[in-house]
Amino acid sequence: MRQWGLVTGAAVTALVATGAITYAVAGDEGASDAAPTADSADAGFARDMAVHHQQAVEMSYVVRDRTDDEEVRRLAYDIAQTQANQRGMLLGWLDMWELPKVSSDPPMTWMGMGDAAAGKDGALMPGMATNAEMKRLGELDGKRAEVFYLQLMTDHHKGGVHMAQACVRACEVGVEKRLARGMVEGQESEIELMAGMLEERGAAAR
């Protein structure tokens, strides 16, 4: 009798384990049906990354007016298009979840970094440029504008990658997690690309 108990126990264990694996596999993307709450990682990332992206879009428009260099103008076009569209996705999700676009908590509170964002002179989150730096970019020309843009964008991407990694870890909405993962990989690859472009211009990241 004890043997049968053992065998039954083993069979139950196998069933439970199989179920868990199936759940884990099926639940990888988009496990939850309920809309996220305002203090969730999903909502926080959508709010904060929309703001972070907006400055990269703006910076890219500015440099396109300051240089004729095809390579930098194309990179700026790519970043502006991509991040403007991704920002639209993030804001669209907040609309669908009927959540506010702002929070009374400091930026990045959802990832335990509410005290890290200085907010000094318009640099609301790590990696963002100050208002003074944005103004200076708009006054430089040619190669000096290209170098400053590549430096500002490298910092911007580093901050962006760090925040996107937090969503990859903590977000629960599958499509958002996937977008965040794409941001991490895409921006890391662009950081390398920009390092090469800076080197070609006799400069380096700040």
Add this chain to the structure above:
Amino acid sequence: MGSAKKSSASRTARIEEMRRAEQARERRNRILTIAASVVVVAGLVAGTVVLVQSQSDDDGGSTAADSKNPGKFVTGKDGVRTWEGTLGRNHVAKAVNYPVTPPVGGDHNPVWMNCNGDVYGDEINNTNAVHSLEHGAVWVTYNADAGKADVDALAAKVKKTPYTLMSPVDGQKDPIMLSAWGHQRTVTGADDPDLDAFFEKFVQGEQTPEPGAACTNGLSK
């Protein structure tokens, strides 16, 4: 006294016998436990393998030649081949040795091929086309065995579908092939229903590594 001694000896023997029986039972139980565990583990392994390979596995021959893109195609029930393995995402200026033709991802040129319904009459650099796949485009390719009527019909379809592009690829094995990042299939012609299904699933689909990126302002030839 003698009988007491005898009975004591027989009690010792009986205890010894019981102990042996108990040990045998324990051994049997241990073997059963081990056997049951082995069955469970084997079942789990088999189950996992079945889960992982539920998309059926074939299409040998296209295993990685490129050490940076190790992997292989796995063909699904719908006939779509999915790349199982890593695909590089770096921007490189030089040629890339892709493991499949046409390529479905990997390191690529910094400039994407325009893919806003663009039809190219000549071969294009695959390193630029792969960048378009990264932006969510579907790449329609054909070789010399494709019929002219099909090529014309495909071109008309691509021209009215943003985030697609089309070009000849002489080295591909089938007359008409469709590629997206990490995915590929063969279709029989322009009116093959699998063509529409592939477009619907992969034009700016879930597989897109860089959602929102543009198909304009890249290379136009």
